[in-house]
Amino acid sequence: MQAQLETLSQLERRLDIAIPAADIETAVDARLKRVARTAKIQGFRPGKAPMKMVAANYGLQVREEVLGEQVQTAFAKAVQEQKLRVAGYPRFEGKPAEGESFSFSATFEVYPEIVLGDLSGKEIERPVLAVTDAEVEKTIEILRKQRTKFERVERAAEKGDRVIVDFKGTIDGVAFQGGSSDNYAFQAGEGQMLPEFDNAVLGMKEGESKTFDLAFPEDYQGKDVAGKTAQFAVTVKNVAAAKLPEVDADFAKAMGIEDGDVSKLQAEIRKNVEREVKRRLTARAKEAVMSALLDVTPIEVPKALVGAEIGRLVEQAREEMKQRGFDPQNMPLPPELFEEQAKRRVSLGLILAEVVRANGLEAKPEQVKAIVTEFAESYEHPEEVVKWYYASRDRLEGPESLALEDNVVEFVFAKAKTVEKQLAFDELMGQQQAA
Missing domain, CATH: 1.10.3120.10 (Trigger factor, C-terminal domain)
Structure with a gap:
């Protein structure tokens, strides 16, 4: 086997390899003899067909298999001899055997040589x-908020209250997609709605209605209304105050502490x-x-x-x-x-x-x-x-x-x-x- 290495770029290489034709023929003959032992050819008992018949029926397949194996073996040997670290899979290109050898090329990349930079000045x-x-208490407070219950109140809506509203928005008197809803619930003053909407609802009681203008931001996610001013009609249907659980035995049990400690x-x-x-x-x-x-x-x-x-x-x-x-x-x-x-x-x-x-x-x-x-x-x-x-x-x-x-x-x-x-x-x- 002969192999010649060519550097195509910093990481790309090509190996041109020639395999002696005699080696290929020897391998093909040996493979055909093994196939002949069990070959099923019409008119002959398994293993009894003449080699010419076996070669006629299986020769092409056997030659392709042998060539594939020879290419892989020769490539692996050449890589080892050249001490190359192949990255990924090579691309093989070959041509039919001519004269005394079968030639093919393998194009591939190699791993880069890595020299760690100077960290001393970094x-x-x-x-x-x-x-x-303080961090523990803050986490407990978050757990309390996650278990918040809401109780209906008759007073005006305050920051943190859950309000349920019906609303309808129009631009130049025309309703727009996503601008209307019934029985919509949110916590007032918690940033769940645009500030103008929040401010309009804060201070309203159950049963009250209001109409107000709302200017959508230029970068609003709804492109159809971004930068435009809408008029909203809103009716408050329910106001409920947030009630957080006490940090007591019941709370501890709810959090998985069996004895409530x-x-x-x-x-x-x-x-x-x-x-x-x-x-x-x-x-x-x-x-x-x-x-x-x-x-x-x-x-x-x-x-x-x-x-x-x-x-x-x-x-x-x-x-x-x-x-x-x-x-x-x-x-x-x-x-x-x-x-x-x-x-x-x-x-x-x-x-x-x-x-x-x-x-x-x-x-x-x-x-x-x-x-x-x-x-x-x-x-x-x-x-x-x-x-x-x-x-x-x-x-x-x-x-x-x-x-x-x-x-x-x-x-x-x-x-x-x-x-x-x-x-x-x-x-x-x-x-x-x-x-």
């Missing part, structure tokens, strides 16, 4: 937040908040580290790997659409929408692999066990969850990946200029907690 923010009694509830909530805060701090720190690694280590990524990653992202998006009740067939997902995300993920994967390899940052068993144990704590029978993870090697891949990423994060923070950034609880938890 400043990275590490978010920090200590959970105090409020102190146990507070302790459980603190544990849950601390776990969630830790998870979010870790996610933010990880994102800062990944961005830093990308900044200091620019690389060109193989198109084949990016294409494969785009395929995974598209399929993932389709599955998410199905879970939300949408038909992906009605919503095309152009691959270019995912190209930048795919490039970033492939780049990070290659960089992380090199950081781990070069610095011995593989996940240790005790780290994996700690992560599994932490996962299990949120379940009623944590010991069963731990057993489930360790019952299958595949189930530990997730925890191992997290441990490996944690090692990379700590390594990068140790190398870079780390600046601690104190976060507010609402900032870290987002709108879900700040509501």
Whole structure:
């Protein structure tokens, strides 16, 4: 076998390979003899047909199979000899055997050589937040709001009250789509409606009606009415005051504390908040580290790997659409929408692999066990969850990946200029907690 390597671009290569025709013929003859042992040809008992008949019936198929195997074997051998790391699948181009050899070419990409950039001058923010009694109380208040009950009142609507209204909107005397509704419920003054609508309803009592003008913002989601002024007629049908549950034994029992001990509830909530805060701090720190690694280590990524990653992202998006009740067939997902995300993920994967390899940052068993144990704590029978993870090697891949990423994060923070950034609880938890 003869092989010649050509560099087409920074990552693209082509191997021109010639396989001796004698090797191919020898392999074809050997394969035909094996086929002849069981070949079923009309007029002959199995295995008794002449070789010429076997070759006439099976020769073409056997030759194609042998050529395919020879090409794969020769390519693998040439790659090994040239010490190449092939990324993705090669594109083979060949021609019929001529003279003493069969020639073909394989065009493919190789993995880039990665040299980690200098982190010593890179400043990275590490978010920090200590959970105090205030965060626990704020979380309890959110849980109370989630269990709000409303009681009808005869007074005028106030901020936080639930109001039920009939309304009809018109623009230049003409009703518009989405501008009318009966028995529509919302909490007044809580930003669920446009400010003009909220302000008009606040102070109204059950049975009262009012007409008012409302100017839709220029960037309003309803393009047909954006930037226009409508006139609304509204009638209040019900006003109900919000009543939050007391933090007592009944509340604690409703939250899963069997004996109703409020102190146990507070302790459980603190544990849950601390776990969630830790998870979010870790996610933010990880994102800062990944961005830093990308900044200091620019690389060109193989198109084949990016294409494969785009395929995974598209399929993932389709599955998410199905879970939300949408038909992906009605919503095309152009691959270019995912190209930048795919490039970033492939780049990070290659960089992380090199950081781990070069610095011995593989996940240790005790780290994996700690992560599994932490996962299990949120379940009623944590010991069963731990057993489930360790019952299958595949189930530990997730925890191992997290441990490996944690090692990379700590390594990068140790190398870079780390600046601690104190976060507010609402900032870290987002709108879900700040509501």
